[in-house]
Amino acid sequence: MSTYIFGHTNPDSDSIVGAISLAYLKNKLGEDCVATRQGDISPETEFILNKFNTNAPELKTSYAGEKVYLVDFSDLAQAPKDIKEATILGIVDHHKLGDITTDTPLECWIRPIGCSNTVIKQMFDYYKVDIPENIAGMMMCAILSDTVIFKSPTCTKEDTKAVKELSQICGIEDYKALAMEMFIAKSAVDGASARNLNTRDYKAFDMNGTKVGIGQLEMVDISVLDNRIDELFEDMKLMKAEDSLHTIAILLTDIMEEGSRLLVLSDDVSKVENAFNVKIENNQAWLDGVLSRKKQVIPFLQPQF
Ligand code: MG
Ligand code: MG
Numbered sequence: 001m002s003t004y005i006f007g008h009t010n011p012d013s014d015s016i017v018g019a020i021s022l023a024y025l026k027n028k029l030g031e032d033c034v035a036t037r038q039g040d041i042s043p044e045t046e047f048i049l050n051k052f053n054t055n056a057p058e059l060k061t062s063y064a065g066e067k068v069y070l071v072d073f074s075d076l077a078q079a080p081k082d083i084k085e086a087t088i089l090g091i092v093d094h095h096k097l098g099d100i101t102t103d104t105p106l107e108c109w110i111r112p113i114g115c116s117n118t119v120i121k122q123m124f125d126y127y128k129v130d131i132p133e134n135i136a137g138m139m140m141c142a143i144l145s146d147t148v149i150f151k152s153p154t155c156t157k158e159d160t161k162a163v164k165e166l167s168q169i170c171g172i173e174d175y176k177a178l179a180m181e182m183f184i185a186k187s188a189v190d191g192a193s194a195r196n197l198n199t200r201d202y203k204a205f206d207m208n209g210t211k212v213g214i215g216q217l218e219m220v221d222i223s224v225l226d227n228r229i230d231e232l233f234e235d236m237k238l239m240k241a242e243d244s245l246h247t248i249a250i251l252l253t254d255i256m257e258e259g260s261r262l263l264v265l266s267d268d269v270s271k272v273e274n275a276f277n278v279k280i281e282n283n284q285a286w287l288d289g290v291l292s293r294k295k296q297v298i299p300f301l302q303p304q305f
């Protein structure tokens with residue numbers, strides 16, 4: 001029976017590529033592993049898969065009775081509904097430790113660095129397994145995505161080193177040009193519904209018993225959404241009611257301006273104002289320098305609850 005490897009719900013490129021790269025490594029180490037995904041592929045991930053001629057992992061949302069490895073998350077809110085009925089063999093991640101627990105000992109590779117694929121690159125090095133060109137290229141893109149081309153405060157020397165080594169393996173010297181192409185693909189909003197935009201990179205959190213949803217759109221120019229703000233708010237209102245959220249926030253992150261336009265609906269907006277030390281006007285604020293949800297948003301919001 002195969003072991004399944006997958007990332008969080010609303011999978012991003014790190015979750016999809018991480019499932020593929022870790023499954024490859026595990027198979028090389030003699031474990032029968034299959035990469036899967038919990039949701040649709042984003043335009044950015046589609047760009048990466050096309051660029052490196054790789055098929056998307058199979059969609060699978062139920063894991064009762066299965067053995068699994070988790071990549072890029074350890075929060076129950078981002079796991080399959082029946083995760084408690086699965087056996088978790090391991091976690092590879094770079095987020096805060098979540099609330100998933102296990103009944104049996106597990107393998108854990110969790111490091112405070114910019115990307116799960118950097119951790120996986122270190123696992124390849126540890127086990128002295130060669131990375132195929134296409135997988136190296138995809139891992140490189142995942143790291144460039146998660147670290148916003150090294151601009152994110154989550155980026156470490158280990159991430160830049162991994163990108164440089166992976167670029168050698170895949171033979172792409174100008175990885176910054178490729179990364180810009182990737183972010184332009186990621187910025188495609190034409191024809192996308194408000195729900196698609198709000199949930200493209202959306203995560204739910206349980207903050208000490210309070211439900212908070214935070215979405216993020218990383219774009220090369222957020223002004224293309226100027227005429228859709230009302231529509232995004234309308235949909236946020238629905239999402240907030242559907243999931244009984246205390247707070248829903250969408251970050252429109254401008255990777256060139258290096259900051260985020262915050263859209264927020266909250267039962268107590270003062271919590272958000274205190275978290276970021278800003279005044280919320282018309283349910284909005286500009287968060288200067290904020291690029292990372294994991295490092296610049298969650299750690300400030302969570303203590304408010
Ligand atoms: Mg992720
Ligand atoms: Mg990640």
Ligand code: MG
Nearest residue numbers: 012145146201
């Ligand atoms: Mg991200």
